[in-house]
Amino acid sequence: MEIFRHDGHLTEETLAALVHGEPLGETARLEMAEHLAYCDLCLQRYTDALADAPLLVPEHSCRESLWRRVQVRTVRIFTNRYAAAAAGIVLALTLVWGSGDEGFRLPELPEDRPTVSDGLRKWNESLDTTMSGINEFFDGLGRQAPSGQGGN
Numbered sequence: 001m002e003i004f005r006h007d008g009h010l011t012e013e014t015l016a017a018l019v020h021g022e023p024l025g026e027t028a029r030l031e032m033a034e035h036l037a038y039c040d041l042c043l044q045r046y047t048d049a050l051a052d053a054p055l056l057v058p059e060h061s062c063r064e065s066l067w068r069r070v071q072v073r074t075v076r077i078f079t080n081r082y083a084a085a086a087a088g089i090v091l092a093l094t095l096v097w098g099s100g101d102e103g104f105r106l107p108e109l110p111e112d113r114p115t116v117s118d119g120l121r122k123w124n125e126s127l128d129t130t131m132s133g134i135n136e137f138f139d140g141l142g143r144q145a146p147s148g149q150g151g152n
């Protein structure tokens with residue numbers, strides 16, 4: 001089989017053998033590869049011959065699995081982005097609608113609950129009692145002292 005034409009380019013027979021994967025010698029393959037590396041005309045002819053050859057069909061198409069993964073990822077992104085906001089809105093609406101027409105109210109406190117003023121009044125009373133006791137003690141001391149000096 002002639003590899004090169006008289007003008008130095010690859011023959012049609014060589015290109016057909018290359019496209020159809022026919023067994024070629026090691027030297028012939030090296031010469032063809034070297035020529036295709038620098039000759040644009042033969043590279044274009046080889047590309048055209050390859051375009052006519054049937055294309056390989058993959059055993060398993062990745063289109064279905066890729067589309068499924070895109071859908072799953074879209075759902076996941078939507079869920080992550082809007083689930084927290086939706087939960088916050090639902091909680092706020094539950095609080096607003098759950099309160100009815102009265103709006104928000106503080107819980108009612110029992111009437112007899114201890115207050116700060118009650119505590120202050122009790123503390124004041126005990127302070128008065130203590131101070132009156134101290135005053136009585138010093139009054140008693142003042143009454144006893146003159147009688148003690150008078151005894152001398």
Ligand SMILES: [Zn+2]
Pocket residue numbers: 008009010035039040041042043
């Ligand atoms: Zn060439």
